[in-house]
Amino acid sequence: MLDAAEAIMLEDGYAAVTSRRVEAETGLKVHYHFGTIDDLFVAVVNRRGEVNLALMADALASTEPLRAWWRLASDPRGSRLLVEITAAANHRPALQSEVASFAREVRRMQVQALERMLSEYGIDADEFPPALVATAMQGLAFAMTYDQASGFDTAQDEVASGMERFLDRLEAQRSGD
Amino acid sequence: MLDAAEAIMLEDGYAAVTSRRVEAETGLKVHYHFGTIDDLFVAVVNRRGEVNLALMADALASTEPLRAWWRLASDPRGSRLLVEITAAANHRPALQSEVASFAREVRRMQVQALERMLSEYGIDADEFPPALVATAMQGLAFAMTYDQASGFDTAQDEVASGMERFLDRLEAQRSGD
DNA sequence: AGTAAGTTAGAGCGATCGTTCTAACTTAGG
DNA sequence: CCTAAGTTAGAACGATCGCTCTAACTTACT
Numbered sequence: 082m083l084d085a086a087e088a089i090m091l092e093d094g095y096a097a098v099t100s101r102r103v104e105a106e107t108g109l110k111v112h113y114h115f116g117t118i119d120d121l122f123v124a125v126v127n128r129r130g131e132v133n134l135a136l137m138a139d140a141l142a143s144t145e146p147l148r149a150w151w152r153l154a155s156d157p158r159g160s161r162l163l164v165e166i167t168a169a170a171n172h173r174p175a176l177q178s179e180v181a182s183f184a185r186e187v188r189r190m191q192v193q194a195l196e197r198m199l200s201e202y203g204i205d206a207d208e209f210p211p212a213l214v215a216t217a218m219q220g221l222a223f224a225m226t227y228d229q230a231s232g233f234d235t236a237q238d239e240v241a242s243g244m245e246r247f248l249d250r251l252e253a254q255r256s257g258d
Numbered sequence: 259m260l261d262a263a264e265a266i267m268l269e270d271g272y273a274a275v276t277s278r279r280v281e282a283e284t285g286l287k288v289h290y291h292f293g294t295i296d297d298l299f300v301a302v303v304n305r306r307g308e309v310n311l312a313l314m315a316d317a318l319a320s321t322e323p324l325r326a327w328w329r330l331a332s333d334p335r336g337s338r339l340l341v342e343i344t345a346a347a348n349h350r351p352a353l354q355s356e357v358a359s360f361a362r363e364v365r366r367m368q369v370q371a372l373e374r375m376l377s378e379y380g381i382d383a384d385e386f387p388p389a390l391v392a393t394a395m396q397g398l399a400f401a402m403t404y405d406q407a408s409g410f411d412t413a414q415d416e417v418a419s420g421m422e423r424f425l426d427r428l429e430a431q432r433s434g435d
Numbered sequence: 436a437g438t439a440a441g442t443t444a445g446a447g448c449g450a451t452c453g454t455t456c457t458a459a460c461t462t463a464g465g
Numbered sequence: 466c467c468t469a470a471g472t473t474a475g476a477a478c479g480a481t482c483g484c485t486c487t488a489a490c491t492t493a494c495t
Contacts, residue, residue: 097349099452109473110474112453112454113472113473118452118454164344165348167341167404167408168341168345170408171342171345177408180408184405184408185410188410188413192413208427209420210416212413212414212420213417216398217394219397220397220399220400221394221397223397223400224396224400227344228365231344231347231354231361232354233361233362235389235393236365239389243386243389244390250385276481276482277484281443285443286442286443287442287443294484295483295484
């Protein structure tokens with residue numbers, strides 16, 4: 082049921098996630114298993130949030146943390162879903178706090194990892210505070226994948242390859258010493 | 259009428275922009291002046307798009323282009339509206355192409371300006387291609403203001419001050435020689 | 436004053452939504 | 466086989482939406 086809701090979001094947007102549509106695709110009764118449509122959305126957010134938290138934790142603990150983080154954050158599917166969920170949260174107060182708490186937790190993990198690792202990457206933490214680097218990573222990844230998904234065609238291949246080269250250099254520097 | 263539509267978007271989201279709501283707030287008949295609700299959205303996008311294009315052109319032509327760009331991109335009101343418009347475009351095909359064409363044009367202006375200025379800022383254009391820098395600027399500004407607006411509370415003051423310091427250094431470098 | 440054009444008021448239509456409700460169906464345990 | 470619990474089918478209600486339509490109102494010109 083949660084899978085179906087996500088699939089509908091990706092295909093036709095969050096507004097298409099209606100009780101009738103979900104019931105038609107799953108054969109299950111939404112209001113029986115969840116009390117409310119809001120509850121369904123909350124469940125989707127919670128599951129996806131937990132998964133993302135785990136993926137981000139793995140990425141930050143991998144041998145090339147920044148690269149793994151970048152790969153995770155620039156996954157087009159994830160970005161599309163994030164857009165839909167945040168857009169839905171914008172008009173569903175019940176979702177707002179859920180989304181916010183996951184966003185906070187992810188950012189906390191990232192900042193904590195950066196505090197430990199920035200110097201290894203040869204980045205001065207005074208000049209580029211962890212919070213700034215984290216927000217930049219997420220924002221850049223989001224902007225790139227979203228522009229791509231929306232067909233804005235803003236030279237995203239150049240952005241992607243430029244970022245790959247930058248990551249090559251950073252990861253080389255880190256493993257270098 | 260366009261003002262009212264934008265105000266409603268900012269206040270209650272794009273889904274609240276209905277014919278009855280707009281008519282109630284303006285005393286004008288939506289379907290008379292615009293044929294369709296889609297046409298109203300298109301008009302909003304076109305006007306806001308033109309305004310933004312002009313603002314970005316001014317910013318890029320100012321004495322401190324990067325700082326002006328940053329200030330413009332990190333305006334919370336603009337980000338909030340951008341979210342609503344892109345979200346609306348997600349489910350209104352008529353808007354998609356309009357939004358995309360403005361996004362393309364803005365990015366084109368930015369890249370063109372960066373090609374001219376990156377070296378003045380002491381940034382190697384081979385290492386950081388203009389398209390990458392442009393996407394990073396927009397993405398970072400968006401992530402920061404949106405997190406702030408959504409109450410994610412992800413240390414945005416630290417991000418903002420860090421960016422200001424970074425811009426101070428860049429603009430000083432540029433005016434230096 | 437009279438007339439024509441521009442505009443709004445307000446009812447109404449068909450569609451869809453969330454939600455509720457009752458009857459029917461499925462399934463497992465005795 | 467029967468019963469009880471779990472679950473779905475499908476109708477229904479009230480609300481809201483985009484949109485259309487007709488009658489009324491405003492405005493400007495002759």
